[in-house]
Amino acid sequence: MTEKLSEETRGPLLKPLFDTGWSLVEGRDAITKTYKFDNFVDAFSWMTRAAIWAEKWNHHPEWFNVFNRVEVTLSTHDVDGLSTLDAKLARKFDTL
């Protein structure tokens, strides 16, 4: 069962993500990052790879794409906040 991040675990888990451009969403327990690509095909290709990991782990991003930009928000709806799954997916997205 996925659990909301505790005060003790969220620091160590989120800090490395803040270092790669993720940030907390205001007014909501979620993280967000905007990825920029050279063009639409690169952006959509990245989204396709990201979608396959999201589906594999049954954890899905909220995202918005225009041309070469993809804004991603991660949160765990089942716990109404951040869980380890969000950090795991964020780390994966950064490697794609």
Ligand SMILES: C[C@H](O)[C@H](O)[C@H]1CNC2=NC(N)=NC(=O)C2=N1
């Ligand atoms: C029923 C299904 O397992 C759930 O709705 C899954 C699917 N994908 C999900 N994605 C995200 N981001 N949060 C969830 O809580 C979630 N739950």
